[in-house]
Amino acid sequence: MMKYILGVDLGGTNVKIGISDYSFKLYKFFTVSVQEFATPCKGIFYIQKLLQELGRYKFSVLGFGFPGLVNYKKGFINYLVNIKGWEDVAWAKQLKRKLRMPVFLDNDVNVAALAEYYLGRGKGSKNMLMITLGTGVGGGLILNGKIYRGSSFSAGEIGHFPLGLTGPKCNCGGIACLESYIGNKKLISQINSPSFYSRSKLLTEIHKKKGKLSLEDITLAGRKADSVAVQFWEEVAFKLGQIIVGVINLLDLDRVIIGGGIGKSGKLLLQPLRKFVKNRAMKIQAENVKIFNAGLGNKAGVQGASILAYFGLKNKQI
Template sequence: MTARPANAHQARLLRLLRDGGPSSRVELGDLVELSRSKLAVEVDRLIATGLVVADGLAASRGGRRSHNIRLSPELRFLCVDIGATSVDVAVTNPELDVLGHLNQPIDVREGPVAVFEHVLGMAGKLKATGIAESFDGAGVGIPGPVRFPEGIPVAPPIMPGWDSFPVREALSQDLGCPVMVDNDVNLMALGEHHAGVARRVDDFLCVKIGTGIGCGIVVNGEVYRGASGSAGDIGHIQVDPDGHPCPCGNRGCLEAHFSGAALARDALAAVRAGHTGDLADRLAGTGTLTATDVAAAATAGDAVAIDLIRAGGHQVGQVVAKLVSFFNPGMVVVGGGVTGLGHGLLAAMRTEVYRRSPPLATGNLPIVLAELGPLAGVTGAACLITDRVFSPA
């Protein structure tokens, strides 16, 4: 098993090297409150553990040249982002560079055993490329509420068979390494904070719109999970008391009115009611409609598709406006599969947020699309597991 840092100073040094890459002892000394002699002791101890290696001489800053150090390039982390209909699996080095990445369709309703058979098979394929012999840790995201300390899903509405399944324990046994588990939108928020559009923002909301809708809440650079791990479950905020039934058992939830599945449902209903535009042509060609079809139809100018996207954006914007009034974030990041709908969705959301929230909260508030796409979740998974591995035992 990978060694762990012995104290908070070592953990701080490891995270600085993770986030900033190779650094000299002098540069690290500028960032941590340690004397030069104490810093040297802690760095030497980290080198002895194998977590850190020497990396040649640093650039001269006058006087005696300092030595660069970096995280061991041999470290490897498995990153898993499970969605409702697909899974992304990646391997990163300790500086969170993605070395290999696979995507595969799955149905999360098959249950945890079947889904993790797919995940382990994909991990094996990545190993076979030669980028990893084993893993020093694994981060996993799932599309439902997670009791974070134990890594256990709790009553996830779209995941039958997953309630209380010991994801963290089971995968740790299969992989032979530490495993951390979190909600998928929290990992997306971590990924965008580390390497995406929110990398310079410490207080922001990350709204993920896909098969479901969730919100990652980042406060002072840390994910806020709430008392029991369910913070940010905005998909089940009611937007219409007499609205559509939701898998959670209630009616009128945001997720029941605007998500990938809801968008496809409403598009299909429009065609069956007599709409004859691009959506009808797509249904005739394939026999089904998806959120991707709605996006493509909107791009082609289909009026119903455009109206569906605009209406959904207004509904999401109404909920986000309340969050902005309450939380006062520095940015709102919008990601997930449905963001293929693009700027029409974003424009509708912005209209609602800027109209409904106080000017003081929205005067300098960017509402932007996520940057990392399918790599956001796996990058966040790498952040999650390295946070654990690079923490004192």
């Protein structure tokens, strides 16, 4: 009898859910509102209901990716970013008691990194950094083939590397964090300032027509060789590149994967980023590392959660 894994990727606005087999082939993928997980109790109720609805699949294990600080070993959620009411939750213990099924969880970027490492652009890598660029800037590290979680299970917070001694205050309480420069909120505000878009005839026309510019608009303009749009992505690459160079020099990575919404800018971000890293990282490290856009899209989270659950079921540390 074929056994299945339920993978769940909790996001700020929706929850992605996937059904995989033990070879990580994805049989079903769908999204639901994050309101189904507005509280831990609601989340447990939804999972119970979902498993009943999916009764024809014989699930053996559940895997979750959560956007926040997670204790992987204890299956414990310390807190979630942008989702209130999820502080100090013994999620694995509570769900296992209700379902009588093994449950594994980790940070959402860690599980996305797992998916890219085993199934995507990270295949063949040994030491890899996964970066997600969106509302926040997240990082997941795989060193010597295993997720590096750190002493308090909070490693990978690349979005909170400072870019200087002074600068904007970040949501984390820090100053001049990378996220406060290239997080979605900051970039959307920047591109909708008249001082930005008025320098481009194309962007001015788009803004007049739509009332508000999106990052997709900047990408499309860049692909039409609009100089203001091209320069915008170069500046994002410069800021991101400074942090990546430091991590590469420190850890001697062989792969960096760029995912998330901003990563959809493609070569407009990737080409100047590669150039910056090549010119600024130490020679041997620069020659060894490869930088790619993520390959699995919005399914990476559920696929990574399934991989996490599978290896957890087999008692294999990853």
